[in-house]
Ligand SMILES: Nc1ncnc2c1ncn2[C@@H]1O[C@H](COP(=O)(O)OP(=O)(O)OP(=O)(O)O)[C@@H](O)[C@H]1O
């Protein structure tokens with residue numbers, strides 16, 4: 208559990224909170240509550256991000272994003288204003304330290320800060336530092352790996368301010384990769400025949416970006432972005448049928464387009480999407496000791512496209528599934544279950560963030 212000890216606004220204790228994922232196309236809000244041994248979706252909502260307000264995983268227009276957050280909060284009415292948000296994986300520095308296992312949390316924190324000075328190329332007063340104990344390699348080792356995570360305070364302060372401007376309380380700043388790992392644990396545990404050591408590739412096809420993450424033993428061991436996503440399909444529909452962007456986006460989801468849509472636009476897009484994944488897998492193989500994957504998970508809003516999973520399955524050969532982090536969760540009456548089911552594959556990071564309130 209990340210604690211970021213030198214960020215005063217972080218409270219290490221578990222508390223109800225909402226996970227907020229801010230992407231190039233949307234703000235996604237999710238609140239989870241404990242329910243028996245499992246979890247319940249207590250609230251969920253999505254609001255669009257203005258074009259250009261977020262690009263290359265960076266917030267370009269904070270005011271506009273704050274308005275989108277306010278909109279989703281007003282609409283969703285979560286039971287808490289405490290929020291967890293993620294920084295992109297690329298802006299953090301992580302190092303694995305090996306430190307004595309018997310240290311209590313305060314002693315560990317002091318040691319980590321001492322060590323951080325040597326590992327981080329910025330003055331310590333400009334970075335937010337956090338750590339997470341990892342399981343010892345052998346059960347009776349006297350030392351244990353400790354994951355050091357550091358991020359420039361400028362970045363965390365900006366997110367902090369963004370949440371405050373949107374009327375929320377900044378509670379947890381996480382890292383995108385960690386949130387994804389947490390949500391993927393829910394998915395992986397349901398894969399038929401899964402066992403530790405298996406290689407799970409996750410292709411997240413969003414609006415603008417397709418990310419290939421490769422997961423082994425619960426950790427992301429490889430991650431690359433490509434500029435490819437559902438926006439290309441929307442653009443093509445818009446151009447071919449002379450529709451507005453909104454009309455094209457809606458028609459894509461509803462499927463009420465002329466008969467030639469499937470052969471002229473949808474099928475070529477599906478082929479292109481699968482080719483993207485194949486290319487990204489080749490890059491993974493060439494940069495690692497692995498030559499195959501055991502499972503392919505499709506995630507992101509565009510993975511909902513009918514027949515895409517079957518095509519990927521056929522072309523790539525690994526058993527595949529579309530991610531649904533909520534398949535074993537209860538759902539509050541207040542949540543629109545059908546909409547949640549549609550958006551589920553696009554809610555992985557929001558889900559991983561919301562889980563911070565539970566673990
Ligand atoms: N049912 C559907 N059928 C086809 N496409 C869909 C469907 N639902 C969502 N999409 C598309 O999925 C895309 C959004 O996916 P997602 O929410 O994963 O992206 P994002 O995370 O917001 O963006 P990015 O990761 O690119 O920054 C949009 O292009 C949207 O049109």
Ligand SMILES: [Mg+2]
Nearest residue numbers: 230413414507
């Ligand atoms: Mg995305």
